Amino acid sequence: MNKEEHWDLEIKPKAGLLEVNFKELFAYRNLLVLFIKRDLSTVYKQTVLGPLWYVIQPLFTTIVFSIIFNNIAGIKTGVVPAFLFYLAGTCLWTYFNDSLLSTSRAFTDNSGIFGKVYFPRLVLPLSRVLSGFIKFLVQLGLFLVVYAYFIIFTDVALKPNWQLVFIPLVLLLLLLLGLGFGLIISSLTTKYRDLQHLLGFGMQLAMYASPVVYPMFKVSDKWYGKYLWLNPMSSFLELFRYGFFGDYTVNLWYLVYSSVFTVIILGGGIIMFNKHEKSFMDTV
Amino acid sequence: MSSIAIKVENVSKQYRLGEVGTGTMTHDLNRWWHKIRGKEDPYLQIGETNDRTKKAESEYVWALKNIDFEIQKGEMIGIVGRNGAGKSTLLKILSRITQPTTGTMKVNGRIASLLEVGTGFHPELTGRENIFLNGSILGMKKHEIASKFDEIVEFAGVERYIDTPVKRYSSGMYVRLAFGVAAHLQPEILIIDEVLAVGDSEFQRKSIAKMEQVCKDEGKTLIFVSHNSAAIQRLCQKCVYLKEGQMVLFDETDKIIQHYNKDSYEADLIKNGKFVGESNNKSFGNFKVKISEFAFYNATTGEETYIFKSGESVEIKLRYTSNSYENDKIGMIGLGLQIFNANGQFVTVLNNAMAYKVFRNAPLNGVLTCILPKLPFMFGDFYVRPNLIVDGEVAEQYMEGIKITVEEYDFYGTGISNAHGRQGVYIEQSWLDIEV
Numbered sequence: 254m255n256k257e258e259h260w261d262l263e264i265k266p267k268a269g270l271l272e273v274n275f276k277e278l279f280a281y282r283n284l285l286v287l288f289i290k291r292d293l294s295t296v297y298k299q300t301v302l303g304p305l306w307y308v309i310q311p312l313f314t315t316i317v318f319s320i321i322f323n324n325i326a327g328i329k330t331g332v333v334p335a336f337l338f339y340l341a342g343t344c345l346w347t348y349f350n351d352s353l354l355s356t357s358r359a360f361t362d363n364s365g366i367f368g369k370v371y372f373p374r375l376v377l378p379l380s381r382v383l384s385g386f387i388k389f390l391v392q393l394g395l396f397l398v399v400y401a402y403f404i405i406f407t408d409v410a411l412k413p414n415w416q417l418v419f420i421p422l423v424l425l426l427l428l429l430l431g432l433g434f435g436l437i438i439s440s441l442t443t444k445y446r447d448l449q450h451l452l453g454f455g456m457q458l459a460m461y462a463s464p465v466v467y468p469m470f471k472v473s474d475k476w477y478g479k480y481l482w483l484n485p486m487s488s489f490l491e492l493f494r495y496g497f498f499g500d501y502t503v504n505l506w507y508l509v510y511s512s513v514f515t516v517i518i519l520g521g522g523i524i525m526f527n528k529h530e531k532s533f534m535d536t537v
Numbered sequence: 538m539s540s541i542a543i544k545v546e547n548v549s550k551q552y553r554l555g556e557v558g559t560g561t562m563t564h565d566l567n568r569w570w571h572k573i574r575g576k577e578d579p580y581l582q583i584g585e586t587n588d589r590t591k592k593a594e595s596e597y598v599w600a601l602k603n604i605d606f607e608i609q610k611g612e613m614i615g616i617v618g619r620n621g622a623g624k625s626t627l628l629k630i631l632s633r634i635t636q637p638t639t640g641t642m643k644v645n646g647r648i649a650s651l652l653e654v655g656t657g658f659h660p661e662l663t664g665r666e667n668i669f670l671n672g673s674i675l676g677m678k679k680h681e682i683a684s685k686f687d688e689i690v691e692f693a694g695v696e697r698y699i700d701t702p703v704k705r706y707s708s709g710m711y712v713r714l715a716f717g718v719a720a721h722l723q724p725e726i727l728i729i730d731e732v733l734a735v736g737d738s739e740f741q742r743k744s745i746a747k748m749e750q751v752c753k754d755e756g757k758t759l760i761f762v763s764h765n766s767a768a769i770q771r772l773c774q775k776c777v778y779l780k781e782g783q784m785v786l787f788d789e790t791d792k793i794i795q796h797y798n799k800d801s802y803e804a805d806l807i808k809n810g811k812f813v814g815e816s817n818n819k820s821f822g823n824f825k826v827k828i829s830e831f832a833f834y835n836a837t838t839g840e841e842t843y844i845f846k847s848g849e850s851v852e853i854k855l856r857y858t859s860n861s862y863e864n865d866k867i868g869m870i871g872l873g874l875q876i877f878n879a880n881g882q883f884v885t886v887l888n889n890a891m892a893y894k895v896f897r898n899a900p901l902n903g904v905l906t907c908i909l910p911k912l913p914f915m916f917g918d919f920y921v922r923p924n925l926i927v928d929g930e931v932a933e934q935y936m937e938g939i940k941i942t943v944e945e946y947d948f949y950g951t952g953i954s955n956a957h958g959r960q961g962v963y964i965e966q967s968w969l970d971i972e973v
Contacts, residue, residue: 260544262644264633284673291670295661298702369652371633372674444565531636 278373288380293387307391311347315340322466330468332410333498337403340396341494342465348389348424349431349486350456355381356435357452360443360529374530375523378439382432389424400497412499420496423489430485430515436522440529464490485511541645542726542758543608543631548640550601550626599782600626604640606777606787610725613752613759615773615790617766617797622779624762625730628652631760632728646725646758649675651716660704664695664714667703671718685721692747693717713740720747726758727751741768748772766794766880791958795879795917822925822933826867830856831923833941836908843939846946847916847956847963851909853887855923857932859901867899873924874907877938878960879917885962913963914943915956 297303315336322328323335330338356378360367363377403409442448460466463486472478481487488504488511495503553564601623608614616624629635630642632650658667668689672682690696693713698706703714719727729748745768752759752772763769769776769790776793778786786793820828835842836850845851855872874887887907889896896905920938924931945956948963 260643260645261647262633264630264636264642264644281673281676283679284670287670287673291659291662291666295659298661366674368629368634370650370674371648372676 274373278375281373281376284372285376285380285383288376289384289387292380292384304391307388308395311340311343311392311395314343314347318343318466328467328471331470333494334403334407334409337396337399337498338468338494339466340399341497342490344389344392344396345427345490345493346460346463346465346486347392348385349427350460351385351388352382352428352431353435353438354452354456355385356432357438357442357449359435359439361439361449375526378432378436378526382428382435385431386424386428410499411497413497414495414499416492416503417496419492423492426512426515427486427489429519430489433515433518433520433522436526437518440522440525443529459484459486463487468494482507483510485514487511540610541607541643542610542612543645543760544643545604545606545631546641546643548601548604548627548630548637548642549599550623550630550635551638552598552600601630601637601779601782604779604784606784608758608760610645610758611752611756612775613748613761613773615769615776615793616760616762616779617764617769617776617793618779621781623782624779625652626782627777627779628728628730628760628762644726647676648726648728649719649722649724650728650730651719652728652730658703658711658715661702663702664690664699664706668714668718671715672722675719675722676724677722681723689714689717689721692720692743709737709740716744720744720751723755724757726760728760730762731764745772766797770794819937820933820935822931824933825862825930826857826859826870826925826927826932828855828923828925828933828935829858830854831935831939833921833939836910844942844944845912846944847912847914847954848946848948848950849912851912853907853909853921855905855925857903857905857925862901865901867901868897868928870896870899870905871926872905872907873926875922875924875938877920877922879919880960884914884919911948912943913948915948915954915961915963916943916945916958917960918942919960 297306300306302309318339319335322339323330359374359378359381367374400411404411438448438452462481462484464472464481469478469481469487469491472481482504488507492503492508604623604627616627618624626635628650629652630637632648632652634652658671662670668686669679669682672685673679690699693710693716695706695710695714698710703711706714719729727748748759748761749772751757759772761769761772773790775788776786776790777784778788778793778797786796832841832854833843833845834840834852834854835845836852853874857870859867872889876884876886878884887909889905889907919941921941922935922938924934926932945954945958947954949966
């Protein structure tokens with residue numbers, strides 16, 4: 254046997270921390286597409302309304318929010334119609350929330366497949382957030398329809414502006430933030446199931462710590478106002494609304510902060526996922 | 538490129554017993570504390586071999602310990618062992634589902650594994666969609682799947698159901714489709730766990746034939762786990778024999794199967810040779826009369842032995858005792874001797890009544906002797922199981938037989954043994970001259 258043996262694959266007990274095999278991931282792009290298709294097509298199988306559920310959900314949430322927070326609680330949303338305000342908040346928050354939750358269940362939901370066959374594990378959370386993104390696009394369509402209605406048929410002073418170009422970036426960052434948090438939680442829940450319980454109501458509370466049901470200017474004069482900006486979601490939500498409505502505040506530094514925060518969380522998520530993907534079958 | 542497909546070097550796998558979750562945090566912290574001080578993982582030094590029947594003394598157990606072997610390209614390897622021997626753990630490491638605790642495994646070529654029925658099948662999707670999904674999970678490209686699609690459907694025999702969600706499939710159809718995909722994957726290395734047992738015998742035959750064809754014609758490497766020794770013997774030239782997480786043997790299939798059968802036969806109860814002593818969980822009966830000694834002798838030399846040559850004369854002696862039989866008299870005593878081969882199959886039975894010998898008014902203690910003038914077994918291990926009958930009731934019967942080993946020898950005295958390691962029997966034969 255010659256000394257320079259070639260091996261296609263070596264399986265060792267430990268692997269590097271940030272070692273993501275992009276080549277392998279790319280080779281499995283077919284699977285990624287199929288997983289996305291599966292996620293989208295199986296959710297509403299054997300339902301009557303099918304994909305209509307994608308829009309029914311945010312529509313009703315928005316109606317309820319408008320009634321409770323605007324009408325009953327009397328939170329004013331500035332020049333922007335309350336319905337539009339809450340629709341934007343709900344769509345974005347649901348998008349982030351779903352990315353996070355579906356990623357966080359990547360290991361536990363798929364222990365059946367993971368336990369029987371190998372493929373790059375990262376494919377699964379990726380497919381989850383991407384199918385979530387497609388679902389979000391449908392909801393964004395709903396938002397645009399309502400938005401167009403208000404611009405054309407009413408005389409509310411909506412001032413769409415050049416900052417709209419940042420919207421795709423915001424959407425990407427939101428996705429990565431959800432993915433990063435989800436990866437961290439999915440890695441930890443394989444061992445410590447407590448997190449799963451925490452997550453359910455934790456995300457609900459987190460929504461109230463983000464400007465989903467209230468605009469940021471409402472809290473800016475309160476003592477906790479500036480702390481709310483530490484929530485990375487705040488800048489993303491505000492920028493989204495600013496781009497479309499031309500109202501509300503955007504601070505560049507908070508935006509940079511949120512972006513850096515996202516990158517760190519994503520990096521941490523990938524490290525933890527990598528560390529756990531090889532051994533999680535023994536703990537799950 | 539070397540001709541080795543898989544090289545397993547000193548692979549071990551440790552598992553933690555008991556309820557996962559309790560105390561993991563403290564163990565994790567302890568591990569971490571050792572690690573930052575540059576010390577070895579404290580939990581790797583403990584752990585026991587994996588004997589599932591014994592109560593554990595340590596929380597950690599070695600599901601696999603120091604496994605070492607090489608598989609050449611194009612070889613078909615079977616893995617045998619009893620439940621809990623570590624077969625599935627080894628397959629899981631080979632197919633990258635879990636990683637070894639220590640040791641490395643090196644692979645040349647693409648691996649596809651079929652560890653369970655319908656791996657990666659989604660119940661809501663149709664058979665067609667699942668073929669593509671499953672193929673992709675196993676690492677196939679889309680056009681590869683498309684080009685094999687018809688073949689897969691035909692092999693699985695599910696044309697009618699191909700556009701029905703697989704949740705409506707029978708379990709047999711499920712495994713047919715799953716195996717169909719795996720068998721047409723064209724990986725260089727195919728790993729198959731005991732999944733075929735679900736299918737009917739026609740399908741099992743078909744899949745074994747398919748595996749044989751894939752490996753022999755196309756030079757693929759196969760790793761196959763099964764409890765079906767006939768399938769293993771047919772497919773695999775060599776086998777790995779695992780026992781309690783350790784590799785006992787890596788050798789030719791026939792030797793392994795023999796060794797394995799012998800072990801599993803002996804595992805619980807029997808020891809080689811004579812059984813002396815009180816009745817216990819090795820036997821059952823009313824124990825009014827007990828077997829106190831059961832031994833084999835070479836009738837020619839008179840020596841006690843358990844190794845014979847074909848055609849030798851054998852004496853089987855059984856001493857029975859009875860301290861307090863009703864009326865101090867035994868009405869009728871009889872002895873049956875069942876004989877099994879190493880695979881546990883019944884070969885024949887000996888019985889005093891069959892040989893026109895009846896023991897009436899037998900003494901309370903005595904020795905029964907059976908003489909076999911010419912031992913007819915060709916080769917291998919045989920197990921003789923005594924059954925002592927007194928007055929129509931089983932007095933004592935062994936759960937398992939006593940082992941005797943038969944060496945190949947010239948039974949007919951013609952210089953031709955013709956056994957070739959086969960575990961058959963010789964029978965008396967005579968031939969006439971050619972008639973014209």
